[in-house]
Amino acid sequence: MGHRVIVMVAALLAMLNPASAWAQSEAREVLEQAAEAMGGLERLQALDNVVYTGFGQRAYYQGGGNITGDPQAPMKWQQLVDVQRTFDFASGPWPGGRALYQERWGQEFPFAGFFGLNFERRTTMQLHRELLDHPLPALLAALHSSTTLGQFTQEDGLLVVPFTLSNGGTRAWLAIDPVTHLPRFSRWVSGHANLGDLTTTAWYSGYLPFAGVQLPMGLRQELDWRRTTNLMFQVDSYRVNVVPEHLPRFPLPMLAERTPPPQAQVTALAPGVWDVRVDGAGGPVMEFADRLVMFEAYGGGAQTLLRIDAANELVPGKRVEAVIVSHHHFDHTGGLRAAVSRGLEVISHRGNEGIIRDMATRPAMHFPDALARNPQVLQFTPVDDVLVLEDAMRRLEIYRVIEHGHMPDAVFAYLPAERLMMEGDLGDEAWQLHWWGSAYRANIAHRGIDPARNVAVHGTGALSIDETLANTRRQIAAAVQYCATAEGGGRYVMGCPVQYDVDGPVALVPR
Secondary structure, rough: OHHHHHHHHHHHHHOHHHHHHHHHHHHHHHHHHHHHOOOOOOHHOOOEEEEEEEEEEEHHHOOOOOOOOOOOOOOOEEEEEEEEEEEEOOOOOOOOEEEEEEEEEOOOOOOOOOOOOOEEEEEEEEHHHHHHHHHHHHHHHHOOOOEOOOEEEEEEEEEEEEEEEOOOOOEEEEEOOOOOOOOEEEEEEEOOOOOOEEEEEEEEEEEEEEOOOEEEEEEEHHHHHHHHEEEEEEEEEEEEEEHHOOOOOOOOOOOOOOOOOOOOOOEEEOOOOEEEEEOOOEEEEEEEEEEEEEEEEOOOHHHHHHHHHOOOOOOOOOOOEEEEEOOOOEEEOOHHHHHHHHHHHEEEEEHHHHHHHHHHHOOOOOOOOOHOOOOOEEEEEEEEOHHHHHHHEEEEEEEEEEOOOOOOOOEEEEEEOOEEEEEEOOOOOOOOOOOOOHHHHHHHHHHHOOOEEEEEEEEOOOOHHHHHHHHHHHHHHHHHHHHHHHOOOOOOOOOOOEEEEEEEEOOOOOO
């Protein structure tokens, strides 16, 4: 009955708008030629399942986790191994079916937690937009009767068909090679906490026939932000119509758990200074004569707005008007756009200005966020070496971080009267491994400051300096042990051997 209604509505729209119907007809012809090239439309629509395996690399934080925000900074990659993706076309929801994605991944750079290095097998259920990164489900979804096609255009000699899925109105594009008629790329837009509307183009290469179906062996994804290559993947096998007993089990649909909304936790650290954090991450809010200043816009827009709103209740008549951003990494700037939407001045190292402007000026028309709903012009204040915020009430010193390869363009802050230091990724309580353990003490010594307590972005709140250094020693020891274990098993891990203890670089041993 539902299919008949869709067909009747489509016929009525064609009568009312013949030009649109003609455009859809032309676009459908292009897609049907692609289906014929891939093995025939009937053949594709009759598939029960397709499974591929392979390996590859994925950009860490879409390129937002590199050592600096410079577009020429070296990319950090995640290694993907033991990947298996199962497309279920027989029982999955349409258009496009469903997929079970399974992989093991590990960071190809020094990382602070075992979860990023242990190659634990992870499984994810995928639906709708998540299936548009492969030509088979993308083409089947585009050709589904509920999908709306647009007028095809040309891009670099390829025929590009726009289409809109009925489930949620996802807009996407599929490019067809006019010579081979095989899909060359698919494209879609998704929402991103740091970058607003993020357009991904998935490129396909190296088609081979499997059981009469042409499928690509090479998969590569490119972002519209800095033309970042987000994924490089090589398929090493396809299987078509696998018998059910050889397939992984798809999880049963689960009712969404009702979890209480996150709350901001406010802890007084000194008169006019509070630690405000959400879900184990945050930093100080400091009162000045005429405003409040917050450290870090961590996590995401909702998390940062919760912190700002909680801070704005602390002192009648004073509001947060500035945020100090320790460094550009996408977890530490996940709430930057939300902070800008409130008109906050952004204070950070001068080397971060370019990427911060990237984040604050990108549109979010398809997936509106706080900044799209309340547009504001970025106010950026750079830190070169030292920046002091001072008035009759308080003095805050903001310093450039030295000797820290994880984040060369970083800052930390210090309240001299309160002897309180605040930082992101210098002496973090929550880390399991530390590869740059001398940086914390080196920065204290270099600046000639005398902190009694430290507030790390990752953690529970303020700790004594002794506690912070004890955590760092434990994290360094864990990294040394990890390197020894890996080397004992014949693996040589990036970051090993550990180069620092809490006092500085370790002595070199002739090898």
